[in-house]
Every structure is written in structure tokens, then in C-alpha cells.
Amino acid sequence: MxxxxxxxxxxxxxxxxxxxxxxxxxxxxxxxxxxxxxxxxxxxxxxxxxxxxxxxFKIRGAWHRLSDLNAEERAQGVVGVSSGNHAQGVAWAAKRLGISATIVMPSNAPRMKLEATKALGAEVVLYDRATESREEVAAALIAQSGATLVHAFGDPWVIEGxxxxxxxxxxxxxxxxxxxxxxxxxxxxxxxxxxxxxxxxxxxxxxxxxxxxxxxxxxxxxxxxxxxxxxxxxxxxxxxxxxxxxxxxxxxxxxxxxxxxxxxxxxxxxxxxxxxxxxxxxxxxxxxxxxxxxxxxxxxxxxxxxxxxxxxxxxxxxxxxxxxxxxx
Known part of the structure; x- marks a missing residue:
């Protein structure tokens, strides 16, 4: 863990x-x-x-999670992992709250989901779903920036949302x-x-x-x-x-x-x-x-x-x- x-x-x-x-x-x-x-x-x-x-529905958990971040956490940004719907939820909430967001997405995600996430202002980092772990990719990004992980499903705030x-x-x-x-x-x-x-x-x-x-x-x-x-x-x-x-x-x-x-x-x-x-x-x-x-x-x-x-x-x-x- x-x-x-x-x-x-x-x-x-x-x-x-x-x-x-x-x-x-x-x-x-x-x-x-x-x-x-x-x-x-x-x-x-x-x-x-x-x-x-x-x-x-992913907008629900993303908003609950990001809106509960304190000022220091917001300043350091967030990292999400998603095939596209959670990605857009995080990007939407981050844009509204003025938080920088990076989303780890599979390289074979639907085109419209990739484009919509980028259009909302998030940075997208691609990974290979079959050969790479999105959690490991996200962990490396977090280690560099100190950002908060907003997991697609394994986050208590996301679940509540x-x-x-x-x-x-x-x-x-x-x-x-x-x-x-x-x-x-x-x-x-x-x-x-x-x-x-x-x-x-x-x-x-x-x-x-x-x-x-x-x-x-x-x-x-x-x-x-x-x-x-x-x-x-x-x-x-x-x-x-x-x-x-x-x-x-x-x-x-x-x-x-x-x-x-x-x-x-x-x-x-x-x-x-x-x-x-x-x-x-x-x-x-x-x-x-x-x-x-x-x-x-x-x-x-x-x-x-x-x-x-x-x-x-x-x-x-x-x-x-x-x-x-x-x-x-």
C-alpha cells in the first residue's frame, strides 16, 4: 500500500x-x-x-474529494488514475477550484474521453494497461510533486461522493x-x-x-x-x-x-x-x-x-x- x-x-x-x-x-x-x-x-x-x-457519475466523488482539500493540498495539485470518466470528473472539479490536475490514463482510452479531459485543462500521462501499473505511474508523479492522489474508487471521499x-x-x-x-x-x-x-x-x-x-x-x-x-x-x-x-x-x-x-x-x-x-x-x-x-x-x-x-x-x-x- x-x-x-x-x-x-x-x-x-x-x-x-x-x-x-x-x-x-x-x-x-x-x-x-x-x-x-x-x-x-x-x-x-x-x-x-x-x-x-x-x-x-464520477463528478460526484471528484467534487467531494477536491473540495475537501486544504489550502496547502490545493497548492500542490492532484493526481488521478482513470480510463476517462473519473479523469473528467477530477479535471472538472480541479478547474472549478483552481487546482492543477494530472491524470494517468490508459493509452487505449476512448478518444473522446482523452480529448475531453485535456479540454478541461488537466495534464494527461498515458500508460499501457497490459504492461504497466497505473498506481506505480501515479506514485512516481506524486513523489515528484507532493500532489494528492484522487483514486478512481479506492478513496473514502470518492466513495461517499x-x-x-x-x-x-x-x-x-x-x-x-x-x-x-x-x-x-x-x-x-x-x-x-x-x-x-x-x-x-x-x-x-x-x-x-x-x-x-x-x-x-x-x-x-x-x-x-x-x-x-x-x-x-x-x-x-x-x-x-x-x-x-x-x-x-x-x-x-x-x-x-x-x-x-x-x-x-x-x-x-x-x-x-x-x-x-x-x-x-x-x-x-x-x-x-x-x-x-x-x-x-x-x-x-x-x-x-x-x-x-x-x-x-x-x-x-x-x-x-x-x-x-x-x-x-
Missing amino acids: TEQELAAAQKVPTHEGVLRAMTKIADILPKTPLLPLEVDGVTIWCKAEMLQPIGA QGTAGIEIAQQLCDFGLSGPDMIVSCCGGGGLASGLALACPNAEIAIVEPEGWDDIIRSLAAGEILPVKDLTHPTYCDALQTPQTYPVNFEILRNCVSYGVSVTTDEVATAMRVVFESLHLVVEPGGAVALAAVLTGKIQPKGVTAVTLSGGNVDRELFVKLLAQAA
């Missing part, structure tokens, strides 16, 4: 922390829509996080005259979103969904210990969910809160993307569609009032068209 990880581990993410993050985020961002979608005669509620200013989506879901359901949620089906990469949702909605069943070949958290929960991805070269279009392994801070929450975990295929993800496009008239990226894919296939059965995360919409146009055609 690096010095930065140890520092982050000194804070324990809590429900109260999620509520504090919600107060901060409500001051700068409107709630994203919670949209009904009928699946086999059952209404589920889709949280449309692709409508965030950066096109993904992501959990604000769950607070909004509960509030929006109440506005519709519904209690709950009874179940939340969450897209899952490193576990930051799922962990935050579990803290936000402690009475809800949490189900996680990972892409086929990148199901390390599902396997870890079954084994009772953190296991890495078996093959870092396994092909997937779900770049947002390609995390080598989860962190202890996430695992400790998830092992006590997750009721179900399933993986989905590329074809199943493509079908979910098409359903979102045709039924909700929105664009969702592959990684942001896995939770809905699990419900559409029946791998996860809704229980009571069920919410599903549509966690992002940052997808290159060519890939979006390809996958929609594949699902036709």
Missing part, C-alpha cells in the same frame, strides 16, 4: 459522509433524472448519470410517492459506486454487475478475499469498468452489503444500449449499460422498487453505432 493509500485509509467512509457530500453536490449540480422503464411488465427506475456535466446518487434516488422515489429503493443494481468496476450506494441506502439490496472477463469483485466476494482480474488483456468495450482489482476500503463495504453479483456479455451490453437509446432516448456507454443488461437478460430479477444505474454516456460515436447495429 502506498503512502497516499495509507493516508486515504485513515478516513472511513460513512452514511453521514454521504449526506455531507450530498449537501455539497446539491449546491453545484441539479439531480439527474430517475426514469421509469418497463421490463417484462415490471417498472424499474433508471438513474440517468450520463446527463452529468461530464457525462458520468458516489453514494450521493443513492440519496437522490431515494428522494426522487419519494417524490413519485414510492418508498425504497428495495434494490439497486449497480454497474461495477472497482466498486466505488456500489460501495457508495450501499452506504447511502443501507436498507436496499445491492446487486453488482461487471463485464465478462472483468468480474474480479464477484470472484473476490465468493472467495472472501481480494482477487485480481485473471487476464488484463481480455477484450471488452466496457473501458470504464476495466479495473485490475478492488481496494480493501471498497471490499470491506461490499462483502457485507452485496446480495448478488453477475457478469454480462458484449452482446447483452449492446442490447441494453439499444434499449436505452430507443426507449429512453439517451446515449449510454458500454460500461454504463451493464446493470441494465443484467436486468434485461433476467440474470438479476427486480425486487420491489428497483433502481438501476446508467452510470455514463461517454462513448465514441463509431463504437456506439457499431454496438447498436450489433444489437439489431
